[in-house]
Amino acid sequence: MPTRAEVQGGGPAQGPGGGAAPGFGAAAQGVGGAQDVGGAQGIGGVQDGGAAQGIGSDATTDPALDTEGISPSYAFASIPPAPTAPGDTGRLRRRDDRRGTLDLGLLLLRLVVGGTFIYHGLQKLTGWFHGPGLEGTRDMLENGGWSQADIGAAFLIVSELGGGILIVLGLATPLAAGAVLATIISAWFWKQGMVPGFQYKAGDSAVELESILAGAAAAIILTGPGRLSLDRNRGWATRPFLGSLAALVAAVAAAIGTWLWLHGGNPLTGVGPFN
Template sequence: MTSKFPRNNPRDVTPDDFNNFEDVPTYGEAGSTSHIRAGEPSSIYERTGKAAPTEVFPSSAMQSTESLVTDESTVTVDRQPLEVMPAEPVYAEEPVVVEEPARRGTIDLGLLLLRLVLGGYLIFHAIQTFFRLGASDGITGLENDFSGYAYGEVLAIVVPTLELAAGVFIVLGLIGPVAAMVAVAVTAFMSAHAVASSGAGANMLMWDAAVWLPVLLFGISLAHQFTGPGFYAVDSGRSWARRPLASSWIFAVLGIAAAALLWWFGTGINPFA
């Protein structure tokens, strides 16, 4: 039975398909293989007599072909991948809200008048005491008023000094929280002294003008501590001038505590008794 395919397939591998192999198998008629022995031509082109590629295309021709490519026509291709930066996320722009300054009306003018009244009185009373002006008995008169206290002579100098310092800073609107704290301390001390000297005690119905004046000054000083000096002040750019927050509570408590300590150690009387 004859095969439908020819015996010699033109696609079969022949020794001509190999080049420059020293040991190339050869196929016999019966399909046996043999190897090239020592001393025999190692190249298939030497055995078959066919021209090698180097003979068809000599090296000189290849070199001449390479010489045709000049440096100017050579294009250097950068095969490194381009570094692609990740795209930044795009966020929707929020509308810009421009806050308009709060309309304060006549508040700052009222605070200025309040400072002039409070600070002006403290300055006037301190100068009147130091220089014994008008109906004031001066420091001697304060020493007589404080004669029943442990350190009456010291208090006669400390009290007008604190009044003068607090009054000047309050009128200028400078270091508002500290100035108001000193005013709270000295007016609270004078209020306690007026109440103790009146003999009426805590009965407000029996208080006269001499008692009510230092009490009102104490209330105004405490109110000034929480309102701040306003815009018509040296410290108009400070936060406590526009919107005092925690500083008001802190310095108000410190002022009341300073008045209690001044009374306790200056008079020798327990303020809580």
């Protein structure tokens, strides 16, 4: 074991790594490296000129760890960004953007359904396209058993013409499609009540067209108008849910309430004003 005089006088002192420290150095040999002048050896590197070598090759000085005039340097390996998770919302949004021809199909459906109701609304309002006109519509409802023919005529014209225009534009679509659905259900009740029993394809009382239009209007409520519409920035345009279900239920309830208030009778048995 070296004496105190040997250490102070420049004698060799053994470091943990087995190397020899110079006689005039103030620091000891680190693990696994050689000491030059005036510094401590870090793990895995060689000290040159008074700073401690950290793990890695590039060193940056941390002032917070500065002690007695010595600024140790530490190198940190760069950490790559975390990979995108499978459930990332951005990825889901991109997947939702790939809608294919869905919006084009919804536009075609809206043009057909909305155009049909515009056609019938103009027939009732103006008499165009060999229609009955306003007075003819009122007389038709009165002869068909409606107790308030004026109210019924206004309801039909506003719902068919206004609702049809809004459906074509894709504006306020759940309300517009709900209005035409209530109208076509009322027409279904009226034609079905002319003859007892279910009349799907049987002459003037056939409800085939009304059934198709009712299904199409309900489909527009449930699917939304798509992105080729004025409602494209609304949630119901591409991802309808509770609001659209509420509009569908309200339309059916309005049709039933209107029938019971302005007409009455059971359309499935033909019992009512037609008998």
